[in-house]
Amino acid sequence: MKNRKALSLRIPEPVSRPGDKPDFSKIAVPEAGTVRKPPIDTRANEAMDLANGLIRVLNRKGEAVGAWDPKLDPETLRRGLKTMILTRAYDDRMFRAQRQGKTSFYMKCTGEEAIAIAQAFALERDDMCFPSYRQQGLLIARGYPLVQMMNQVYSNAADPLKGRQLPIMYSSKAHGFFTISGNLGTQFPQAVGWAMASAYKGDDRIAATWIGDGTTAEGDFHQALNFASVYRAPVILNVVNNQWAISSYQGFAGGEEATFAARGLGYGIPGLRVDGNDFLAVFAVTQWAAERARSNLGPTLIELYTYRVEGHSTSDDPSRYRPSEEAKAWPLGDPVIRLKDHLIHLGEWSEERHEAAEKEAMDEVRAANTEASAIGTLGSGKAPSAREMFEGVYKDMPWHLRRQRQQSGV
Amino acid sequence: MVSMNMVQALNSAMDVMLGRNEDVLIFGEDVGYFGGVFRATDQLQRKYGVTRCFDTPIGEGGIVAVAIGMAAYGLRPVVEIQFADYIYPAFDQLVSEAARIRYRSAGDFTVPMTVRTPYGGGIFGGQTHSQSPEALFTHVTGLKTVVPSTPYDAKGLLISAIEDEDPVIFLEPKRIYNGPFDGYHDRPVQPWSKHPASQVPEGYYTVPLGKANVVREGGDVTVLAYGTMVHVAQAAARDAGIDAEVIDLRTLIPLDIETIVQSVEKTGRCVVVHEATLTSGFGAELTALVQEHCFYHLEAPVERVAGWDTPYPHAFEWQYFPGPKRIGEAMRRVMEG
Ligand SMILES: Cc1ncc(C[n+]2csc(CCOP(=O)(O)OP(=O)(O)O)c2C)c(N)n1
Ligand SMILES: [Mg+2]
Numbered sequence: 001m002k003n004r005k006a007l008s009l010r011i012p013e014p015v016s017r018p019g020d021k022p023d024f025s026k027i028a029v030p031e032a033g034t035v036r037k038p039p040i041d042t043r044a045n046e047a048m049d050l051a052n053g054l055i056r057v058l059n060r061k062g063e064a065v066g067a068w069d070p071k072l073d074p075e076t077l078r079r080g081l082k083t084m085i086l087t088r089a090y091d092d093r094m095f096r097a098q099r100q101g102k103t104s105f106y107m108k109c110t111g112e113e114a115i116a117i118a119q120a121f122a123l124e125r126d127d128m129c130f131p132s133y134r135q136q137g138l139l140i141a142r143g144y145p146l147v148q149m150m151n152q153v154y155s156n157a158a159d160p161l162k163g164r165q166l167p168i169m170y171s172s173k174a175h176g177f178f179t180i181s182g183n184l185g186t187q188f189p190q191a192v193g194w195a196m197a198s199a200y201k202g203d204d205r206i207a208a209t210w211i212g213d214g215t216t217a218e219g220d221f222h223q224a225l226n227f228a229s230v231y232r233a234p235v236i237l238n239v240v241n242n243q244w245a246i247s248s249y250q251g252f253a254g255g256e257e258a259t260f261a262a263r264g265l266g267y268g269i270p271g272l273r274v275d276g277n278d279f280l281a282v283f284a285v286t287q288w289a290a291e292r293a294r295s296n297l298g299p300t301l302i303e304l305y306t307y308r309v310e311g312h313s314t315s316d317d318p319s320r321y322r323p324s325e326e327a328k329a330w331p332l333g334d335p336v337i338r339l340k341d342h343l344i345h346l347g348e349w350s351e352e353r354h355e356a357a358e359k360e361a362m363d364e365v366r367a368a369n370t371e372a373s374a375i376g377t378l379g380s381g382k383a384p385s386a387r388e389m390f391e392g393v394y395k396d397m398p399w400h401l402r403r404q405r406q407q408s409g410v
Numbered sequence: 411m412v413s414m415n416m417v418q419a420l421n422s423a424m425d426v427m428l429g430r431n432e433d434v435l436i437f438g439e440d441v442g443y444f445g446g447v448f449r450a451t452d453q454l455q456r457k458y459g460v461t462r463c464f465d466t467p468i469g470e471g472g473i474v475a476v477a478i479g480m481a482a483y484g485l486r487p488v489v490e491i492q493f494a495d496y497i498y499p500a501f502d503q504l505v506s507e508a509a510r511i512r513y514r515s516a517g518d519f520t521v522p523m524t525v526r527t528p529y530g531g532g533i534f535g536g537q538t539h540s541q542s543p544e545a546l547f548t549h550v551t552g553l554k555t556v557v558p559s560t561p562y563d564a565k566g567l568l569i570s571a572i573e574d575e576d577p578v579i580f581l582e583p584k585r586i587y588n589g590p591f592d593g594y595h596d597r598p599v600q601p602w603s604k605h606p607a608s609q610v611p612e613g614y615y616t617v618p619l620g621k622a623n624v625v626r627e628g629g630d631v632t633v634l635a636y637g638t639m640v641h642v643a644q645a646a647a648r649d650a651g652i653d654a655e656v657i658d659l660r661t662l663i664p665l666d667i668e669t670i671v672q673s674v675e676k677t678g679r680c681v682v683v684h685e686a687t688l689t690s691g692f693g694a695e696l697t698a699l700v701q702e703h704c705f706y707h708l709e710a711p712v713e714r715v716a717g718w719d720t721p722y723p724h725a726f727e728w729q730y731f732p733g734p735k736r737i738g739e740a741m742r743r744v745m746e747g
Contacts, residue, residue, distance in 0.1 A: 011460040017443070104534035104724070155725035163725025166536030182538025183496060184468060217467030218499060247444035248465045321444050378534070378725065389718065389726045400689065404718045410729055 012251035018319060022329035029331050032059035032278075033066025040292040044268045051261035051271035054305060057280035058338050062345035068284040070122075074348035080121055080279055081339045081349070082357050084113040087137045088336065089361040090146060093369055094153055098314045102377035103153050103167045109134045111309030111327065112242055114279040114335035116210075117141045119238070122286035123208060128198075130178045130191035130209035133168055134240065142175045146368035156376030156383060163384035164392070185211055185218035188237070192228045195235035195293070206293040208236040208286075214245020216260055217253050225267040225301065232298035236289045237269070239301065240276065242308035247321040264301030276306030277335040280342070305332065386410035411609040415602040416587045419561035419610050420450045420526070423568035424488060426614050428458045431486065434572060436463040438473060438490030438526075447492055448528055448587060474500035474525065478508055481521045481577075488572055494529035494581060495538045501546075508577040509552030524571045528584035530638055530685050531717070532591060532731055536724035542637075542686035542717065547579045548662050548695065554578045554619060555662040559586065559640040560607030563660060566617030574619060583637035593642035593733040622666035624673065628655035631679040631741050634670060634696050636660065639683045639732070646737035654681075654741060662692055670696075671703045678709040679744040683737055688716035710747025713740040 015023045035053045038046065057064050064071075072080075091108040098106040109116065116137030123129070129138050139149065151158040153167040161171060171179035178194075181187055191209030198205050211221055216239055228235050239260040243250050250256070261271030274285045282304060289300035307330040311318045318324070343349030376382040390397065390405040397405075414422060427434045436451055442465035445452035454463040466473050470491055477487035491497045497504075508521045531540035547555045556571055556578055558564035564582070571578040585591050589599040602608035626644050630653040635643040640658040647654035655673050659665065674680050680700050682693040693714040700712050715732045723730055 009461045011442075011464045013460065104536075159725070164537075164721070164723045166538065166724050169536075182536065183498070214468045217469040217472065219469065219471050220499075245439075245468055246447065247440045248468075252465050252467050254467065315447070383725055386726050386729045389720055389723045389729060393720050401719055404688070408718060408729060 012256060014249040014251060014322070016323050016326070018321065018323055020323055022323045022326040024329060024331050027331055028054070030054050030056065032056040033068070035066070035068065037067035037288070040288060040295060041297050042270050044265045044270050047265065047270035047272070051265055051273055052259055054273050054275055055281050055285055056275040056278050057284060058278045058342055062338070062341035064280050064342060068281055070280055070284040070287060072280065072283065074343065074346060076121065077339065077343055078349065080117060081336065081343060082361070083117045083137065083141050084336050084339065085357050086361040086364065087113050087117065087140050089358070089365045090136070090140065090149070093365045094150070095314060097153070097369070097377070102373070103155070104378055105167050105314055106153065107133050107168055107313045108310045109136055111334060112240065112276065112306050113137050114282050114339070115240055115276050115304045115306065118279045118282035119208065119286045122283045123290060124205065126176055127205050127290070128176045128178065128191070128194050128207045130187040130194065130207060131180060132184075132187070132210045132212055132215070132240070133180055134212070135210050136168070136170070139170060139172065139175055139177055142177070144172055144175050144177070146365060147371050150368055150372035151375065154372055154377040156372065156381060158372070158375050159384055162388040162391075164388065184215040185220035188220050189224035189227060192224050192233045192235050195228070195233040196231050199231070199234055204294060206234040206236065206290060208238065210238045210240055212245060213239060213241040213243070213250045213253050213255060213260060214248060216263065225264060225269060228299035229267045229269050232296070234293035234296070235299045236286065236293060237264070237299055237301045239303045240306065241303055242306045244308045244312070244322070246312045246316060259303060261301055261303035269299050269301050271301040271303065273303045273305060275332055276304035277332040277338060279335060279339045307332070412612050413603045413608045414561045414610045415589070415608065416558070416561045416564050416582070417448055417450050419565040420568055420582065421452055421454070422610065422612065423565040423572070424451060424454060425457070427488070427569060427572050428454060428462055430614065433485045434488060435480065435485055436488045436490070437466050439466055439468055439492045441465060441490050446490060448584065450490065450526070470496055470498070470500040471503055474503040474508065477523045478503060478511070478521055481523045482519050486522050486572055488524045488526065491525060491527040493539050494527040494543050495541045497527055497543065504547070504553065504577070504579070505550050509550045512576065513552060520575055521577045522575050523577045524568070524580055525578070526568070526580045526582060528587075529581045530583045530585050531722055531727065532585035532595070532638065534724065534727050535722070537721045540722040542684065544581055544662060545686060545690060545692045548692050552576070554664065555581065556619060556660065557581045557583065557636040557662065558660065559583065559637055559658050560590070560605070561602055561610050562607040563617050563623070565610055566615055567619065567660060569614065570616045570619050573616070578619070581637065585638045586641065590641040591638055592645035593731070594645065595728050617660070619661045620664040620666055622660055622669040623658045624655060624669065625658045626654065626656040628653040628677070630654060630677055631681060631744055632657060632670070632673040632677045633681045633683060633737070633741070634659060635683040636662065637685070639685060642732070642734055643683050643737055646734035646741065649734055650738035650741050652741045652745065667699060667703065670700065674700055674704040675707045678707050679747070680708070680712045681715060681737065681740045681744055682712060683715045683732065685717050685732060687719045688714060689719050691716050710744040713744050715740045
């Protein structure tokens with residue numbers, strides 16, 4: 001017998017659970033402005049520090065510092081802030097609507113607004129997005145009408161998806177927003193294919209896609225990286241690391257062994273890790289990656305480091321698996337407040353204007369909700385025609401579906 | 411005996427097996443600390459420790475693949491796929507691997523693995539929380555496919571599945587986790603505690619795989635059903651005032667053909683019911699078998715009542731779900747035939 005301890009199986013465990021004090025002491029938060037900004041033709045093997053660092057622009061005083069400062073004009077910053085405020089107000093209203101029985105299901109992106117919105121700002125309007133279910137901010141930033149979103153959530157007669165799809169699984173080609181799947185991760189390699197097609201056609205549009213930390217465990221994530229690398233696809237691969245996948249902390253996706261950004265390096269893709277609650281930093285890295293993709297230099301993997309402030313969905317109760325004060329202890333703060341503080345620091349915003357903007361957002365949401373609810377909500381008011389159930393399975397309805405529609409009596 | 415709902419009965423089956431056999435391990439997405447999104451593994455990690463019941467990465471292909479590897483070592487993994495709608499990333503591991511390892515290695519390696527997964531509609535779950543993919547598995551030789559319809563059966567069948575030497579797909583009708591839903595969505599659902607099959611022994615017992623259960627005796631028409639549809643079919647028979655014999659298949663593969671044939675020979679009529687889409691559904695197999703075995707006893711063509719051949723539509727839950735009305739009409743048609 002060798003003089004060795006017997007093997008033992010390791011199961012990851014998070015630092016804190018309900019009843020414990022939230023503890024983020026393991027998370028290294030470097031000062032804003034300390035990470036270098038490399039040229040866009042950087043290769044993966046030169047990007048180790050970027051994959052393991054944390055790109056931050058906004059410091060504690062609300063100043064924008066360092067090489068990554070995108071130097072956005074105050075008007076753009078205000079638009080960014082207002083879009084985040086609107087997204088949050090929309091989420092709050094729809095969450096309540098689910099509680100009132102007006103729909104079956106809802107998911108918020110609270111605390112993660114800077115990601116979708118700064119990224120939408122950094123992309124061109126006709127770049128194609130393959131989002132997960134937590135990037136409603138993309139649609140709002142691109143001007144998709146709130147009332148349309150609500151019609152979809154309520155599955156009412158004006159639902160653009162005709163009552164066929166789950167709430168929040170929006171789709172709008174006109175807004176460069178690919179139909180969301182409830183099956184995790186599937187859209188990630190599809191974005192690579194869209195980008196390959198764009199390259200094949202000599203187009204100048206690029207693709208961007210989003211996946212959660214938990215979902216990086218799916219094979220689709222790894223296929224996307226490999227294909228993107230092999231074909232040098234003009235795509236931005238975003239991992240939204242909000243620390244949780246329902247009840248599983250990111251350690252179950254392997255986030256404690258290496259950063260998600262570092263996953264790119266093994267595939268030859270530069271990985272950047274960015275403070276996801278820092279509007280300016282998110283904008284800057286996205287702009288960098290978009291520039292790189294548009295210059296035919298290929299994909300970039302971006303890890304957006306953030307925190308899922310609310311429950312996973314309306315079906316979830318996070319107090320069963322994490323300390324309820326965790327969100328407050330999150331060291332990267334709140335994206336709305338951070339951008340607000342920055343604008344105030346610049347002398348381009350004030351508490352009064354902020355309050356007014358919040359009220360304006362609430363009014364806009366309320367008006368849209370009145371309009372959508374007047375049409376109908378799930379199970380009451382005007383619903384889409386049940387005949388829609390049989391349409392669109394194929395372009396032309398085969399005989400057996402026609403027969404079934406007849407039998408159904410709809 | 412204790413009164414349990416179906417989730418508690420499943421939990422009890424796993425509890426019993428974890429206690430009896432240290433080679434039984436339970437894992438899947440959110441099943442460890444949290445106890446599963448439907449609470450089926452509630453408290454098991456606390457009771458047996460983190461290496462007996464644990465969370466996994468979100469990778470169904472990985473979950474099933476590592477379970478196969480563990481089974482090859484000699485363990486008895488019981489994995490949960492959070493919704494049957496999410497089992498497809500594991501399809502290659504199930505179809506090309508788990509199902510064939512015994513055969514291709516001439517018995518050198520085997521896969522005594524159980525894959526539990528909630529399935530079926532009736533919960534406004536839309537396309538990705540409502541599917542009934544049983545026929546995808548019954549079509550794969552080498553896999554067993556089990557569908558309980560009561561707490562008593564759920565526990566006994568799950569223990570049999572865990573003890574089985576072959577891979578078992580264990581489909582849990584989530585619509586009846588908390589009560590025997592009879593298809594009348596506008597009426598209150600009875601809790602399981604009012605149903606005799608909620609009386610479940612606390613300890614070990616089994617319900618054998620491959621044995622159907624005649625849940626309602628009758629002489630006029632045989633109704634073949636499983637899962638939620640067992641309850642819907644019984645309600646349909648009651649309300650249509652038809653002397654129907656309702657058979658709960660409980661196991662699709664291996665199928666209890668004897669019980670089916672016996673009943674159809676008696677009634678001469680047969681209606682097959684499932685939630686899954688019609689075309690190439692398990693009902694097609696059942697219909698063919700009844701025709702092969704009972705042709706000279708049949709008084710009318712076999713009828714199938716199934717989900718329409720569309721993706722599961724969110725807003726049209728009750729137009730889609732094959733409720734008691736449609737089943738009653740089918741029974742009437744075969745009676746007239
Ligand atoms: C293939 C697949 N497996 C499982 C699920 C169930 N599910 C839905 S969301 C989720 C957690 C995802 O976590 P993460 O990727 O971190 O994204 P987040 O919700 O945090 O934004 C799970 C397990 C699913 N929808 N699809
Ligand atoms: Mg997450």
